[in-house]
Amino acid sequence: GAVVSQHPSRVICKSGTSVKIECRSLDFQATTMFWYRQFPKQSLMLMATSNEGSKATYEQGVEKDKFLINHASLTLSTLTVTSAHPEDSSFYICSASALGGYGYTFGSGTRLTVV
Amino acid sequence: GENVEQHPSTLSVQEGDSAVIKCTYSDSASNYFPWYKQELGKGPQLIIDIRSNVGEKKDQRIAVTLNKTAKHFSLHITETQPEDSAVYFCAAIQGAQKLVFGQGTRLTINP
Numbered sequence: 001g002a003v004v005s006q007h008p009s010r011v012i013c014k015s016g017t018s019v020k021i022e023c024r025s026l027d028f029q030a031t032t033m034f035w036y037r038q039f040p041k042q043s044l045m046l047m048a049t050s051n052e053g054s055k056a057t058y059e060q061g062v063e064k065d066k067f068l069i070n071h072a073s074l075t076l077s078t079l080t081v082t083s084a085h086p087e088d089s090s091f092y093i094c095s096a097s098a099l100g101g102y103g104y105t106f107g108s109g110t111r112l113t114v115v
Numbered sequence: 116g117e118n119v120e121q122h123p124s125t126l127s128v129q130e131g132d133s134a135v136i137k138c139t140y141s142d143s144a145s146n147y148f149p150w151y152k153q154e155l156g157k158g159p160q161l162i163i164d165i166r167s168n169v170g171e172k173k174d175q176r177i178a179v180t181l182n183k184t185a186k187h188f189s190l191h192i193t194e195t196q197p198e199d200s201a202v203y204f205c206a207a208i209q210g211a212q213k214l215v216f217g218q219g220t221r222l223t224i225n226p
Contacts, residue, residue, distance in 0.1 A: 006158070032212055043204060043216045044159070093158045097212065104149070104214055106158040 002028050004096050006107025013084055013114055021079045021110045023094035029074035030096035034104070035067070038091040050077055084114040117142040119207050121217025129225050134195055136220045138205035139187040145207040148188045149214070150179060153202045162203075163190070192222075200224045 003026040013019045023033060032051050036044040048064075050056035050071035058064045066088075068080040077096075081088055094107040118141040128134045140148075146167040151159035165172045165179045165188065172179050176195075181188040192199055205217040 034214070041221075043218050046213065049213065091156075095214075103161070106151070106160070109156070109158040111156065 002096075002098075002103060002105040004030075004094065004105045004107045006094055006110060008110060009108060010111045011113070013112070015085055015114055016083055018080055018082045019084055019112060021081075021092055021094070021112075023077045023079070023096065023107050025075045025096045025105070028096075028098050030077070030098060031074065032097050033071055033077040034095040034097075035069060035077075035079050036093045036095065038093060038109075040091075044093060047079075081112065084112070086114045088112065089114045117145055117207055117213075117215040119205060119215050119217040121205050121220060123220060124218060125221045125223070127223045127225060128195055130195055130197060132195055134190075134192045134199070134222055134224075136190045136203055136205070136222070137187060138189070138207075138217050139185075140207040140215075141186065142207070143183075143186065147208040148179070148181060149206050150190050151204045151206065153204065153219075159204060195224045197224050197226055 005024045007022050034049050035047045037047050038044050046059050047062045048056045048058045048069050050069050052071050052074050056069040071077040091109050093109045095104050097104050121138045149164035150162050152162045153159045163174050163177050163179050165181050176193045178191040200223050203220045206214045
């Protein structure tokens with residue numbers, strides 16, 4: 001089946017630094033990728049949707065300058081948390097879908113801790 | 116936009132018994148309803164899905180039913196096992212691509 005690889009699984013960074021999270025579709029072309037944020041014991045909150053080669057569409061309330069999303073190829077999307085602060089600490093999850101497909105395959109998630 | 120409500124938020128059942136989780140959705144145009152299982156510290160994994168042209172789908176111990184008129188769908192797990200313990204999310208697709216998730220159900224299987 002479809003596999004989405006997300007790295008790193010855990011990252012600790014200092015306040016003020018930037019962190020990049022990668023999401024790769026291993027065996028299919030992901031025309032669309034989604035980035036979610038999940039707080040403890042809560043549901044997934046969609047942050048942005050990105051289509052390959054286009055600018056990402058951000059959900060209301062998500063700062064596009066803080067959460068930079070790049071989807072330059074059909075198999076790779078990255079989320080960069082810029083100038084991270086402790087309140088950015090969370091579980092970030094990517095998801096990918098192929099053109100015309102209903103399937104949404106999720107990555108394994110990245111636990112970000114900002115100290 | 117689409118709104119998905121999921122109940123119960125927590126569910127505890129004895130091993131071997133059945134578990135049922137219910138979701139309602141608001142947008143009658145939604146046509147794809149997946150269920151995900153999320154274990155601690157991991158991303159959600161698709162366990163079963165159903166499209167609006169089908170009323171029921173079964174995969175071994177897991178089944179999903181859909182009532183389009185009432186706009187609700189349910190997950191049924193039979194003969195529950197300890198490894199079924201996890202958080203389960205329902206979702207509905209809004210518009211072309213966006214998945215809208217329910218609030219999640221923490222299922223605990225008691226041995």
